[in-house]
Amino acid sequence: MMHFGERFRVTIFGSSHGPEVGVTIDGIPPGTPIDAAGIQAELDRRRPVGRRLATRRQEEDRLVLDAGVDDGRANGRPLRAHVANEDVRREPYDRMRDTPRPGHADFPARMRYGPDADLSGGGIFSGRMTVGLVIAGAIARSMLAPKGVSIAAFTRSIGGVDATVPDDMPLAELAQRAGTNEVGSPDPDAARRMEEAIGAARREGDSLGGVVEVRVTGVPVGLGEPFFDSVESVLAHALFSVPAVKGVEFGAGFRSARMRGSEHNDPFVWDGGAIRTVSNHAGGILGGLATGMPIVVRVAVKPTASIARPQRTVNLATRESAELVVTGRHDPCIVPRAVVVLECVTAIGLTDLAVRGGFLA
Numbered sequence: 001m002m003h004f005g006e007r008f009r010v011t012i013f014g015s016s017h018g019p020e021v022g023v024t025i026d027g028i029p030p031g032t033p034i035d036a037a038g039i040q041a042e043l044d045r046r047r048p049v050g051r052r053l054a055t056r057r058q059e060e061d062r063l064v065l066d067a068g069v070d071d072g073r074a075n076g077r078p079l080r081a082h083v084a085n086e087d088v089r090r091e092p093y094d095r096m097r098d099t100p101r102p103g104h105a106d107f108p109a110r111m112r113y114g115p116d117a118d119l120s121g122g123g124i125f126s127g128r129m130t131v132g133l134v135i136a137g138a139i140a141r142s143m144l145a146p147k148g149v150s151i152a153a154f155t156r157s158i159g160g161v162d163a164t165v166p167d168d169m170p171l172a173e174l175a176q177r178a179g180t181n182e183v184g185s186p187d188p189d190a191a192r193r194m195e196e197a198i199g200a201a202r203r204e205g206d207s208l209g210g211v212v213e214v215r216v217t218g219v220p221v222g223l224g225e226p227f228f229d230s231v232e233s234v235l236a237h238a239l240f241s242v243p244a245v246k247g248v249e250f251g252a253g254f255r256s257a258r259m260r261g262s263e264h265n266d267p268f269v270w271d272g273g274a275i276r277t278v279s280n281h282a283g284g285i286l287g288g289l290a291t292g293m294p295i296v297v298r299v300a301v302k303p304t305a306s307i308a309r310p311q312r313t314v315n316l317a318t319r320e321s322a323e324l325v326v327t328g329r330h331d332p333c334i335v336p337r338a339v340v341v342l343e344c345v346t347a348i349g350l351t352d353l354a355v356r357g358g359f360l361a
Contacts, residue, residue, distance in 0.1 A: 002124070004238055007355040008140065010348055012132035014082065016121030017089075022082025023132030025068070025139065027355060030076035034069045035142055042138040043083065043131065045340040048331065059087050061131065081135050085128070098317040099324045103305025110316065127243045127334060130341045137344020140351035143360060148218035149350065153343040154178040155185040156298060158194040158210035158335055159201070163187035167280070171217055184212075184339040202332035205308035209244075209301050210335035214346050216284070216295040220359050223290040223350070230288025231295065231353065238349040239299055242341055244334055247300030251283025266293075297346070301338055306330035 003011040007027045014021035028034075043061045061083045068079030100106035105125040109117055121128060141151060152171040155178070156163055163185045165174070177186035183198070185191040194210075201208045224231035236248045256264055259281070266277035277293055284295035306326045315322045331337065354360040 002129075004241060005348065005352040008348065008352040010133070010136040012129055014085070014129065014132070015118055015123045016085070016126035016128040017123075018085060018118070020082040020084050021128055021131045022064075022066075022080065023136045025079045025081075025136050027352075028068070028074040028076075028079055028139065028143075029360075030074055032074040032139075032143060034065070034072055034074055034079070034139065036063060036065060036072075038142060039063055039081075039135055039138040042134050042141075042340055042344065046130070046134050046337055048337065059083070059085065063135065079139070081132075083131055096324065096326070098315050099313045099322050100316065101305065101324065101326055102311045102313060103302075107316075115316075122243075125243060127337075130242060133242070133341055133348065134344045137341075137347045140347035141344070143351055144347060144354065147220070147354070147359065149216065150218055151214065151216050151343050151347055151350075152178070153184075153212055153214040153339045153346075155183050155191075155194065155335055155339060156211040156213040158183060158333060159197045159208040161190055161193045161197055163190040163194075165213075171215060174215065178339070183336045198333045206332070207304035207307050207330075208333040208335075209303040210333065212299045212301060212335060212339055212342050214295075214297045214299065214342055216346060216350065219284065219290040219292065219295055219350065220354075221290060221292040223353055223357055223359060224285070224288045225353070225357070226288045229353070229356075231285045231290055231350075232288065234353055235295075235297060235346060235349045238345045239297070239342060242299075242338065242345055244302050244304070244338070245299055246302045248297060250285060250295075250297050252281040253283075253298060256281065299338075299342055301335050304331055304334050 003009060009026040011024045040063045043063060047061050064082050066080040066082060068075060068077050104122065106119055109119060109125060117123065150171045152175040154174060164187050174186050178184045181191040183191050183194045185194060198208055232250050239245055239248050252264060264281045266279045266282055268275055268277055280293050280296065283297065284291055284293040308325060310323050310325050313322050313324045
């Protein structure tokens with residue numbers, strides 16, 4: 001089963017080219033408002049429609065709430081929601097059935113599930129499955145918001161282009177600026193160069209990866225559990241579930257390995273009647289528990305595996321070497337569309353921890 005969470009439990013279902021993709025959520029307290037329009041707005045942020053640099057697959061992604069909601073509120077039973085898959089084209093994948101695509105799950109999936117596994121469009125391994133994560137994440141965000149928790153993500157880099165974003169930029173401003181361009185970066189100059197880089201990669205039949213940064217404010221001090229269910233452990237588990245994610249770091253992350261303790265430690269100070277730290281190399285987490293400082297996590301997203309260049313592979317039927325050119329409709333860079341997904345996945349992890357820790361009723 002494809003599920004995540006202990007108390008706020010998310011189970012995704014469907015496949016890229018099956019009838020639908022969606023989610024079932026257990027653990028939403030009865031009476032919780034379910035804002036269908038708000039969920040739809042998050043789904044629309046994920047859609048490729050209107051993006052010059054995205055896949056040509058045109059799905060409406062109209063939210064359908066199947067169960068668990070009465071008169072706009074959770075009724076205490078599992079919530080089920082889905083969107084239909086309508087713009088489906090299986091033919092390109094049928095032609096590649098015996099030749100696993102480099103960078104995709106085709107080969108291990110065939111070995112695990114057999115030759116009849118439906119891998120059209122990536123099947124259950126497709127980024128299309130993140131629709132369910134966005135639905136669940138939108139609900140999770142709505143549960144966290146009344147407690148003062150805000151989440152915003154943006155594109156930190158694409159290829160060799162890095163954005164410059166102040167650490168103290170308010171999250172509302174961060175989200176507003178990131179929403180003004182196709183790549184989701186609050187740095188307009190970097191956004192322009194990112195768009196140019198993606199366009200160049202597409203023209204060359206290639207792809208690009210990048211880094212998404214997620215920032216969270218308002219997290220109550222003490223949220224999380226030591227060791228196996230630390231804030232880092234839970235969020236990393238959730239974030240790594242998103243297809244194409246290959247790295248996760250918190251705060252100073254891998255830079256910490258080059259720092260001294262005197263540099264990395266974040267000094268505590270009184271500020272406005274509350275305790276905060278002067279710096280935030282810990283990324284808002286100590287001992288697996290939230291410190292009350294912003295949680296900062298960066299996520300490395302690999303280049304899109306489907307590229308329009310000849311690649312070496314093997315024919316599983318003949319056991320001979322083969323050459324493959326991937327056809328179909330694909331994003332030359334999935335980073336911009338991953339921004340909302342990673343926001344929502346972060347919300348799912350924090351909501352599960354908040355319910356378990358008694359921070360949410």
